[in-house]
Amino acid sequence: METTVSYEKQASKEKWLVIRYRPTSLFSLRMTHATSKGGKTLLVPTPYAVKLAFIDACFRKFSADEALSTSKKVFNLLKGSQVRFRPPDRCVIQNTFLKVKQEERDAPAGIYAPTIAYREFCYFDGDLEVALAVSGLTSHEVDELSNLAPYINYLGKRGSFMQYLSLDILPGPLPAGFSCPETASAMAQGNYATTNYLDDFGEALVKDKHGFERINTYGTKPSALGEYRVLIRTLLPYRYVASGRHFTYYVRTID
Numbered sequence: 001m002e003t004t005v006s007y008e009k010q011a012s013k014e015k016w017l018v019i020r021y022r023p024t025s026l027f028s029l030r031m032t033h034a035t036s037k038g039g040k041t042l043l044v045p046t047p048y049a050v051k052l053a054f055i056d057a058c059f060r061k062f063s064a065d066e067a068l069s070t071s072k073k074v075f076n077l078l079k080g081s082q083v084r085f086r087p088p089d090r091c092v093i094q095n096t097f098l099k100v101k102q103e104e105r106d107a108p109a110g111i112y113a114p115t116i117a118y119r120e121f122c123y124f125d126g127d128l129e130v131a132l133a134v135s136g137l138t139s140h141e142v143d144e145l146s147n148l149a150p151y152i153n154y155l156g157k158r159g160s161f162m163q164y165l166s167l168d169i170l171p172g173p174l175p176a177g178f179s180c181p182e183t184a185s186a187m188a189q190g191n192y193a194t195t196n197y198l199d200d201f202g203e204a205l206v207k208d209k210h211g212f213e214r215i216n217t218y219g220t221k222p223s224a225l226g227e228y229r230v231l232i233r234t235l236l237p238y239r240y241v242a243s244g245r246h247f248t249y250y251v252r253t254i255d
Contacts, residue, residue, distance in 0.1 A: 029156035047083035088126030192235035
């Protein structure tokens with residue numbers, strides 16, 4: 001006989017580690033499909049970026065040998081976890097053109113020439129909250145992740161600095177105002193007016209016994225998009241307000 005579990009019972013089993021950061025510089029994280037010369041930015045970090053930031057924090061906190069073993073453990077703790085974001089109150093995307101250097105076509109390797117590239121940067125007014133689903137972890141494992149959170153000092157492109165402020169453990173479902181995967185029920189609420197494609201660990205990566213090697217910069221195993229790294233259409237509680245030649249202004253729709 002099939003047994004059904006009500007949403008209320010499922011929600012009661014939820015537990016989230018919510019970490020609060022304050023952006024202290026302009027944020028930028030190019031969309032996955034953006035070209036090197038057309039760097040449109042996301043409005044929040046991605047689950048993939050957050051999980052790698054925790055792994056990177058292991059190497060900031062521990063010595064080399066301990067850091068490697070700890071990072072593999074953290075990878076196994078986080079690889080299947082959901083990650084949600086409560087963006088700052090307001091966001092202004094500033095767009096500009098920068099001079100960059102790029103390898104010349106048909107030139108010998110290592111020969112670079114100056115060119116122009118489009119870039120976007122987010123100015124945030126308010127704090128960013130990052131929520132990790134930790135319902136399947138022990139109290140000790142949650143403490144391990146909590147102790148790593150202050151060692152994360154940027155999310156997104158290097159230089160998108162974040163200052164750690166605090167953290168909380170919330171039983172039950174997240175309060176309103178956090179991002180969520182696009183579903184009909186979420187869209188019906190009318191509180192989400194913006195979408196971004198955010199990348200995360202794919203199911204193949206979660207199940208792969210060599211998964212850590214696939215996210216290791218120095219690893220030999222590939223991490224193909226669409227299999228080991230997947231894009232999730234995500235609803236954000238941001239509403240477009242105004243735009244001009246060099247900016248686009250968003251406000252959060254849920255307090």
